[in-house]
Amino acid sequence: MIIPCTRRPLFSTLVVSTLALTISLSACAPSTTESSQSASSQSASSQSAQPVSSTSSTADTAEPKVYTQEGIAIKGADPVAYFTESAFVEGSADYTHEWQGVTWQFASAENRDLFADDPEAYAPEYGGYCAWAVGQKALVAVDPAAWEIVDGKLYLNANQKVQTRWAKDIPGNIALADTHWPELSAQ
Structure with a gap:
């Protein structure tokens, strides 16, 4: 017996949304064709950066x-x-x-x-995971050459392409990642 699916539009919406997020996060995969960015091309804010102790919202009883x-x-x-x-x-x-x-x-x-x-x-924010991906609720490996110091804190990203995307809205991306990090770090 075949039962017609009356929720197909909702299912299709979920599939499309999941596919869109997957495609977005695929940009986080390290690229083997991109060359590492030199330190001299990093932003002026990182040139005389002073570290700031991170204020983690993770419970003190568990290591992030x-x-x-x-x-x-x-x-x-x-x-x-x-x-x-x-x-x-x-x-x-x-x-x-x-x-x-x-x-x-x-x-x-x-x-x-x-x-x-x-x-x-000195430790990077979000445990050293890709800062942009944490904002997208994902834990993604990093390329240590894709970095930025913002307000005395170190942020790493998956690769230079993702670093460029992240840099388009640093305050917004940090706010998103700060929101999602407590849940991700507890997984």
Whole structure:
């Protein structure tokens, strides 16, 4: 027996909405054809950036989610160097610090010590996940070369294309991500 579907328009709307979100988030996938943006092309705001301790809305009893690959935070990038050198700098296995249950790498002992003294001042927002994607209610890997410091806080994005999209409305995108991060970080 075949029962006619009387809710087809609603189902179609949901499918189309889901497809649109999937297509939008597909732009977050790291591109192998794009070259990394040089530090000199980052915004003037990041040139003399001072870190600001993050005020996380995640409960103090649970460690927030941190983007890692093989237990290493943010693909091994040195989070302090974004502030001190205004550049994406690879960290080294020689200089590490454990924080929030993961290993953070640094280019120098000095950067490691700065981070250890105040990790929330240097750690990227949203656990190092793509800032634009968090605003879209998704956790997406990042390209550490796609970054921006805004009001003393480090934001990473999936790739340069997504970084450009995110930069078109930084305050709006941050507000969206701030709204969705508590739920996403608890997953």
